[in-house]
Amino acid sequence: MDKIFSLVSGIIFGVGLMISGMTNPEKVIGFLSITHNWDPSLIFVMGGGIMFTTPFFFLLRNKNKSFLGVEIKLPQNTEIDRKLLLGSALFGVGWGLAGLCPGPAISSLVFLSPMSLLFLAAMFAGVLANKYI
């Protein structure tokens, strides 16, 4: 059951990314380029996502089981530490360099560009490198 719901969630997520335009790196860079032909579309993508999810997270805020009876696991860390600040800053640099973040990078495989594969391979290397920090 878990696997079917994961697959369906992934499919819906991927369709949402395509419709939103975020699978095009040029559009993401257009958002980050505030001084030159700014394209604010990304705010509407994030806004739409947050608008939809907020009431649903609120409804289950004090529950420890999902509707299917699965245990809910939420991040427990509330510390604003160096890793959070450095990591998010580093992520932003990578995001700006290519115009890709993890979701669109995976979905962009449908465009059959070697750049998507190279990006994902480098992203995996980055994940592994975290152990040595």
Place this chain on the structure above:
Amino acid sequence: MTNFTPISSLIGGLIIGSAVVLYFYTTGRLAGISGVFANGLTTKKNRSSNLFFLLGLVIGPSIYLIINDQEVSFNITNSFFLIFVAGFFVGLGTKMSSGCTSGHGICGISRFSTRSIIATISFVITGVVTVFVLQQFGLYL
């Protein structure tokens, strides 16, 4: 340069939100893609579930491309070096800060997580600065 598309972007965002809710209500986990990617490839726990989600991320857009008759653009830099550095920073940065645009930007903010709000502000600022610096060197899409 791209055109401002508030309506399709809002609709896409709402659809992404619905996927996050479906995933959370059924599996009890947050649909942060950097986490699903890293866990799917490096840990045994929930591996098949994570990999199925990643597979869906490719199947969904494939279906969209088949159904939709308009062309969908994918314009990216042609520098292998830039892409490699970018991917490495995205992988390392999201692992260090435990989240990306979906995990911090959507899931975290809608749960009013201070960590996620700070992370989102941080990656948007460095993203803006990075694009600005690249443009000073004449490197932009």
